[in-house]
Amino acid sequence: SQQGEEDPQALSIQEGENATMNCSYKTSINNLQWYRQNSGRGLVHLILIRSNEREKHSGRLRVTLDTSKKSSSLLITASRAADTASYFCATVLNNAGNMLTFGGGTRLMVKP
C-alpha cells in the first residue's frame, strides 16, 4: 500500500482562489516532498520539508507538516490556470535516504 495518501483526489477551483491539498502517511519519515506533474509529463519538485520543520514557504506555496498526525498540507494561494496539474506528496523512508514513496496524487483544475 502507498505510504502517502493525498486528499482530495481531485479539486476544481476558480482562478484566484486558494487550493489546499492534504497528504497523510503511515510511518516515520526523514522528510516529505511535494511534486507537481503536468499532464503527460515528468514530475517537478516543488518543496521539501524536513521532519523537524513545521512550515515552509516558496512563492505562492505553503507547506505544513504535522508529524504527530503524520500529515502534511500544500496550500497554493491566488491560484492561476497554469497551476492546473497533479500534485503528489512523497516521503523518504529508508535510512539511506534514496527511496521515495509517492501518494496517488491530487488532480487540481483551476478554471480561468
Place this chain on the structure above:
Amino acid sequence: DVKVTQSSRYLVKRTGEKVFLECVQDMDHENMFWYRQDPGLGLRLIYFSYDVKMKEKGDIPEGYSVSREKKERFSLILESASTNQTSMYLCASLGQLGDTQYFGPGTRLTVL
C-alpha cells in the same frame, strides 16, 4: 539545472518484444530510479541504482531488469514485453541523499 532525458516520449511495441528504455542524467548523480505510473496507482518504484553496476529492486521488479554500466546512464529492460506493461515510465536521479529527485519527461509505452 539538472537535466534528465529519456530516449523516447512514446513507444509502441508488440507482445514478446525486448524493450529498452534509456535514461541519461548530466549531474553526476549516484542514485537513479525507474518508476511506472498508472491511473489510480500513483508512482511505483521498479528498480533503483545507487552506483555503477549496483542495483536494488523496488516495489514491482517482476518482468523488468536494469543496467547501469556508466554513472550517467540507467537502462530499464523488458525482456519480453506484455500488455500489462503498458504504462508511463519515469526515470529520476538523486544528488544528495534525502534530497529531491529530478525526473525525466517520461516514456509512454504501449504494448500491443
